[in-house]
Amino acid sequence: MRTAVVGVAVLLAALVAPAAHAAEVPTAGEQLGWVVDATGRVPVAEDEVRQHVAQVLLDAAGGPAGVNAALTGLGRLQVKRVVTETPEHVQAAVSSPVNDYLLDLHVDQAGLVDGLRATPDAPVPTSWAELDSRLAALGSRVSFGASEIQPDGRCRDVHGVDDTVQRPLGSGFKLYVLGALGKAVAEHRASWTDTLAIRDDWKSLPSGELQNQPAGTPLPLTEYADKMISISDNTATDHLIHRLGRGAVERQLVAFGNQRPSANVPFLTTKAMFELKATKDTSRMDAYLALPRWARPAAVAGLERLPLTGLTAWTQPREIDRIEWFGSPDDICRAYSGLRAQNQPEIAHALSLNDGGLRLDRTAFPEVWFKGGSEPGVLTLNYLARTADGRSLVVSVMVSDPAAPLNESRVAATGIALAKGAMALMAAAPRR
DSSP, X not given: OBOHHHHTSEEOOOOOOOOOOOXXXXXXXXXXXXXXXXXXXXXXXXXXXXXXXXXXXHHHHTHHHHHHHHHHHHOSOEEEEEEEEOSSEEEEEEEOSSOEEEEEEEEOTTSOEEEEEEEEOSOOOSSHHHHHHHHHTTOSSEEEXXXXXXXXXXEEEEEEESTTSOEEOGGGGHHHHHHHHHHHHHTTSOXXXXXXXXXXXXXXXXXXXXXXXXXXXXXXXXXXHHHHHHSOOHHHHHHHHHHHOHHHHHHHHHHTTOSOGGGGOSOOOHHHHHHHHSSSOTHHHXXXXXXXXXXXXXXXXXXXXXXXOSOXXXXXXXXXXXXXXXXXXXXXXXXXXXXHHHOOHHHHHHHHSOOTTOOOOTTTOOEEEEEEEEETTEEEEEEEEEXXXXXXXXXXXXXXXXXXXXXXXXXXXXXXXXXXXXXXXXXXXXXX
16 A cells, blocks of 8 residues: 555655766756646656656655656645755745645755655644644544553543544554564564565565565565555565464554454455455455455455456545554554554664654654555554653544545645644643
């Protein structure tokens, strides 16, 4: 599945160290000009996309089609002002009919765009009443939770809207896979330095990049975890599920206090999800849903043995309330609390690589964790921020629509702004 911020509103890849550019190598400012121009004439030809976008970002976005989807979601851009600019990096305030953004763009040594991130260029809410009003504008199927993790690990609700109502999570489910890996390490059934070879039969579709690695490539479990969380790498995720065992991940739902773990059984790999949904023949979904619960694990195993051929992206919501992974904002807070209690640096590292566009002041919030997720009709944004005085604050925004696709760019931009405002409101309140 796509991480929300990678999928449309944000394209994010690891930034490389600045390097000297030869005169003929495009600068970040020149590539910004191309991005702005391209948003007015999508879809851009695949060859042209590849002339401007680095492979690492293409992999994270799901190829040229994913880049075009992101450009479409942003809307036709106009530059309002350039904030900062170097040959390798430019930050500019831009506007579109969809929203106003602060656009961060980075180029690699060849002048290709390897990092592109759009975050809301708008004031964050300064009161819970304002937040609720803006939240309501996202639709009728919204769950929101702002909580603080207490010293004993319990989540104290600060503010919520349907925060106990489970919604489809998209790639937010990967928090449970990470937790199962942490538990395996704690119980000496795995080590972060263990290597796991890439297998063709465990590969999935993007987002991500490990699907491009040849079979037999050995990678440490730390790399699988980092990519699963930071760029929502589906192939990394499925390799970890197979390595740990589906049952271990299902048990982690219980261990982390998911209020309805049975809704996630059998726990789907991303490949199984794609085999059900990324096909023009909807009879496969219908047949799966017609099965009794006891027969579904064998069906999922059968789906995982199918080849990754003939699959296509889907644009309309497909059974998001029956074929997905599920949790509520309260469930997410308990999952983050569980991950924090595992107290493993590798977990914190994976969750800190991508801040999900929150862009908090790191003096006030020295650590930010993020995992989001999306598919047509689904978008979730899930954050943990540690304050300078050691408080752990959690905000989760979940939006879904089973009948129509979301405007992911608008919903994500609004959700990020609301999450940022919620963090500030909680941090300003007296400690309890």
